[in-house]
Amino acid sequence: MITIKDISKRSGFSVTTVSKVLNNYTDISLETRKKVLAICEEMGYVPNSSARSLKTHKSYTIGIIFEEETNLGLQHPLFSKILESFKHVVQAKGYDILFLAKSMGKGNGSYLQHSMRKQVEAIFVLCEDFNSEDMLELYSSKLPIVIIDFMVPQKTTVTSNNEAGIRQGVKFLRDLGHQKIAHIHGAGETYIGGQRKTAFEEAMRRYGLSLNEAYLVPGDFFTKEEGYRAMKKILTLPDQPTAVFCASDMLAIGAMQAIREADKQVPEDYSIIGFDGIDIGQLVTPRLTTIRQDTRKMGEISAQKILQMIENRNQSIQADVITVDTYLINGESTAVLKNGRSSG
Incomplete structure (x- = not known):
């Protein structure tokens, strides 16, 4: 050696x-x-990381909490991109990342207990039950914490500008001539689900568009399967929308599958727009129009913020909410409305 x-x-x-x-x-x-x-x-x-830790009283380790409902783990198309960007920045500064679990071997313990045992210097939270006892205990600690897509008064949150993104999508559909716009939304009790649903309702009012309650259909955890089921429900409505704004790309992909099975076409019969900008949305046919989140920037900002808090550990941590701009990708799943239906 x-x-x-x-x-x-x-x-x-x-x-x-x-x-x-x-x-x-x-x-x-x-x-x-x-x-x-x-x-x-x-x-x-x-x-030699052990010798380095003893000498500097630093572990050079950042804990990662990544537990999400769909069980995709590191294959998650959105959060995996954020984590990769985060990892690139902190590793360049000599830090390792460590995934924190609720159990270790046969023993159980909270995230805070495991963080202390592993001597992590900060924690990056991508997904969890943000209101669980474990998380509430963690929030009350003095550990530097950055959270994606959930606001905690005493901690730092990094999130996309969901309101602006939804507003941009609604305006885009309106400018194509659509007035009857449905929305497949996430669970209202989740931070992102509720935020995007509220933003959609406000954008519809802002642009003078009627808000039909029957057009608001839940797809709680943003999955393809939930998008499929939600679109099936929309297809049974007596008064059909001409466009559907989905709160995630996976919801949109599921919705497009349901439309195909009903012998309808996108965008000829329904214009579809998603939210996230994940890679698979640009590989499906037709290529998805979507609001893209800047996952690279979200990861980089989160890493920079955590490193800053570690370096200034003796200073009080000020809570902060950092929003990252989104942008529209004009794909092939939306079209100008003609004679009451979309026209590609």
């Missing part, structure tokens, strides 16, 4: 200087830093 002494011998710099470079001391010149790091890379030097 390559050691600091080996790097010192090869570079000609003292062990102290090499150590300072590896621990980001500011009294080292840029030229020296570059030379030492180049030799470290050339020789394949890997820092």
Whole structure:
């Protein structure tokens, strides 16, 4: 195993200087830093994390909480992208990530207990039952925490600008001539489900469009199966909409499947718009029109915020809600309304 002494011998710099470079001391010149790091890379030097932790009283570990209803785990098309972006930033700063579970081996314990046992320096929360006892205990701790898509008064939240995204989608459909717009929404008791449903209702009023209660159909956990079932229900209505705004791309893909099975077509009979901008939405036929979330930016901002809180651990943490802009992808699943139906 390559050691600091080996790097010192090869570079000609003292062990102290090499150590300072590896621990980001500011009294080292840029030229020296570059030379030492180049030799470290050339020789394949890997820092001894245990020794580093003992010396700096830091674990260089960030806990990840990622428990979601659909059981897709790391295959989740949205949260996996956010996590990948987050990981890229923190690993570049020398941090590892550790997935936290509610149980370890045969023992049980809360997220906070496991965080303390593993000595994580901060926690990034992607998915969970945000109002569970475990999470409420975690919120009350002094650990730096960043949460995706859920607001906690004393913690930092990173989320998309859902209101602006929904408003943009409704305006887009209205500008195509659609007035009878249905909405397949997430569960109202969830932060995102309720926020997007409320935003849809407000956008419909804003643009002078009638809000038909029968057109508001739940797809609680944003899955393809729920989108399919919701669209089946819409297809039974005596007064049919000409467009459907789905609160996620997976809901939209499920809705399109139900439309095909009813011998109808997208966008000829129904214009469909989704929300998320996941990759699969751009691979289906017709290619999905959607409101894309900037998952790369959400992950990067979350990582930067956590690193900032770790570095300033002695300062009080101010709660913050950071919104990231969305943008519309004009696909092939929407069309101008002609003679009461869409026209591709």
